[in-house]
Amino acid sequence: MKIIEKFKEIFKYRHMLTTLVKQDINGRYKGSIFGFLWTLLNPLFMLVIYSVVFKFVFKNNIEHYPIYLFIMLMPWNAFNSMLMVGTTCVSNNASIIKKVYFPREVLPLSVIISYTIQYCFSLIVTIVAILVSGVGLSWFALMLPLVMLVQVAFAFALILVLSAINVYVRDVQYMMTPILMIWMYASPILYDISMVPEKWQSLYKMNPMVTILTGYKDLLYNKQLPDFHSLGIVFGISLVLCVIGWLIFNKLQRRFAEEV
Amino acid sequence: MAKKSNDIAISVKNVTKEFTVYEDKSYFLKEKIGHLGRNKKRKHVVLRDINLDIKRGQSVALIGVNGCGKSTLLKLLNQIIYPEKGKIEINGKVSSMIELGAGFNTDFTGRENIYFNASMYGLGKKDVDPIIDQIIEFSELGDFIETPVRTYSSGMYMRLAFSIAVNVQADILLIDEILAVGDAHFQQKCLEKMKELKAQGKTMVFVSHNISQVKSFCDRAVWIKEGNMVMDGTVDDVTDKYLKEQGVI
Numbered sequence: 487m488k489i490i491e492k493f494k495e496i497f498k499y500r501h502m503l504t505t506l507v508k509q510d511i512n513g514r515y516k517g518s519i520f521g522f523l524w525t526l527l528n529p530l531f532m533l534v535i536y537s538v539v540f541k542f543v544f545k546n547n548i549e550h551y552p553i554y555l556f557i558m559l560m561p562w563n564a565f566n567s568m569l570m571v572g573t574t575c576v577s578n579n580a581s582i583i584k585k586v587y588f589p590r591e592v593l594p595l596s597v598i599i600s601y602t603i604q605y606c607f608s609l610i611v612t613i614v615a616i617l618v619s620g621v622g623l624s625w626f627a628l629m630l631p632l633v634m635l636v637q638v639a640f641a642f643a644l645i646l647v648l649s650a651i652n653v654y655v656r657d658v659q660y661m662m663t664p665i666l667m668i669w670m671y672a673s674p675i676l677y678d679i680s681m682v683p684e685k686w687q688s689l690y691k692m693n694p695m696v697t698i699l700t701g702y703k704d705l706l707y708n709k710q711l712p713d714f715h716s717l718g719i720v721f722g723i724s725l726v727l728c729v730i731g732w733l734i735f736n737k738l739q740r741r742f743a744e745e746v
Numbered sequence: 747m748a749k750k751s752n753d754i755a756i757s758v759k760n761v762t763k764e765f766t767v768y769e770d771k772s773y774f775l776k777e778k779i780g781h782l783g784r785n786k787k788r789k790h791v792v793l794r795d796i797n798l799d800i801k802r803g804q805s806v807a808l809i810g811v812n813g814c815g816k817s818t819l820l821k822l823l824n825q826i827i828y829p830e831k832g833k834i835e836i837n838g839k840v841s842s843m844i845e846l847g848a849g850f851n852t853d854f855t856g857r858e859n860i861y862f863n864a865s866m867y868g869l870g871k872k873d874v875d876p877i878i879d880q881i882i883e884f885s886e887l888g889d890f891i892e893t894p895v896r897t898y899s900s901g902m903y904m905r906l907a908f909s910i911a912v913n914v915q916a917d918i919l920l921i922d923e924i925l926a927v928g929d930a931h932f933q934q935k936c937l938e939k940m941k942e943l944k945a946q947g948k949t950m951v952f953v954s955h956n957i958s959q960v961k962s963f964c965d966r967a968v969w970i971k972e973g974n975m976v977m978d979g980t981v982d983d984v985t986d987k988y989l990k991e992q993g994v995i
């Protein structure tokens with residue numbers, strides 16, 4: 487019941503949400519010459535470096551490696567930014583939290599929406615790259631929104647908890663960089679999942695990002711149906727985590743204005 | 747019962763608010779762990795067992811010396827902070843001016859901030875477009891409306907915040923002494939506007955150290971002393987007692 491009330495209230499504050507998202511997207515590169523282009527150039531730059539290093543220095547035999555990287559790195563980058571920015575979204579908005587009332591959930595929601603929009607742009611770039619490289623696209627790409635939904639739900643659950651705890655213990659925001667770095671290497675981004683030794687596979691697959699990234703790989707790289715069973719489990723877990731995360735957030739938000 | 751609660755705009759029941767005061771506030775685990783055991787925090791009761799019912803259309807002043815808990819009470823009414831004990835019920839849409847520059851994004855222009863601020867009151871672009879000229883005109887900010895608000899003076903901040911707060915069609919207005927930074931002309935204008943809103947039946951809670959302003963505008967005054975409500979009555983009675991105790995008259 488409380489959750490329904492909350493949804494109603496957030497709906498009332500939808501204009502604040504859209505304003506925050508617009509401010510974020512317009513403001514992110516305000517004053518930089520290339521503006522929005524940077525959001526695309528940065529991952530491209532990263533991509534070039536990784537493809538050179540991992541193709542030629544640490545030789546691997548993944549076919550169309552740069553495209554493989556493209557497909558896996560873009561969703562990871564989106565996830566990475568969502569978590570990094572999401573963690574500080576409450577503590578960095580002390581000025582409005584102390585002075586005005588609004589449902590605090592608007593802040594993590596705005597991060598999710600804003601970075602999902604940006605992610606859609608990078609997906610367009612990915613698809614263009616896939617087409618240009620000759621790897622080719624299949625109709626399975628139309629299922630991308632499903633995998634994105636799973637990813638966004640998972641990220642939102644984490645952000646709710648992280649952003650709320652970070653208000654009280656600022657260590658969280660500094661711990662995110664190393665954690666995400668380890669997490670990235672524990673996910674099939676630079677290498678293929680088949681390179682993980684057999685005996686570690688079941689443990690390895692406990693990482694929800696493995697399922698999500700494999701979903702992208704199935705749709706765009708292998709051009710086949712994704713593993714709906716695993717994706718469904720991760721989605722279910724994410725939804726449960728969203729509810730738990732919201733309960734934690736809701737409990738901790740009572741003292742936000744005093745603590746930030 | 748339902749009918750009775752309907753003409754109550756604000757109901758405060760047995761509200762107690764305490765702040766935890768840390769001798770040195772730490773945000774980091776290392777310090778938090780270091781402080782464990784050593785009793786470095788204490789509870790500071792800022793408001794004690796407050797009971798207050800405000801009827802729709804009433805204008806109530808909160809008076810008391812610096813640090814007695816007036817702003818804390820306003821923040822509680824605005825749900826920016828929550829009480830440790832007791833219950834607060836608000837019937838109606840609230841607009842507030844609790845601190846200067848309420849939720850402005852200082853890198854954005856005055857005009858952009860009007861949209862942002864109004865969005866926090868639930869107004870979208872479509873709702874703001876018809877009233878934006880009215881807001882800008884009221885603020886008398888002229889061309890400054892197109893410059894980032896970080897370049898504003900305190901008075902200009904207040905002008906913008908006030909102009910927005912009184913134009914968003916709220917039922918309840920919470921105003922915390924910020925009028926004090928306005929010049930004589932604008933303070934007068936604000937007071938006129940508040941009287942106009944009062945005539946329209948809006949409920950107002952007003953914190954001010956300017957007793958003549960309070961007298962000219964409020965029907966009722968509540969005196970808070972060290973977190974206790976010591977007197978609640980007509981504005982003349984309460985302000986007289988208060989000023990006498992202060993040794994001003």
Ligand SMILES: Nc1ncnc2c1ncn2[C@@H]1O[C@H](COP(=O)(O)OP(=O)(O)OP(=O)(O)O)[C@@H](O)[C@H]1O
Nearest residue numbers: 744765766767792811812813814815816817818819
């Ligand atoms: N975040 C906080 N943490 C700890 N103590 C606080 C906090 N905010 C306020 N206080 C304390 O609460 C008390 C009441 O503060 P409040 O701001 O409500 O006073 P006030 O009546 O508005 O005073 P003034 O007339 O100066 O505006 C003060 O003693 C203050 O030190």
Ligand SMILES: [Mg+2]
Nearest residue numbers: 816817818922
């Ligand atoms: Mg005050």
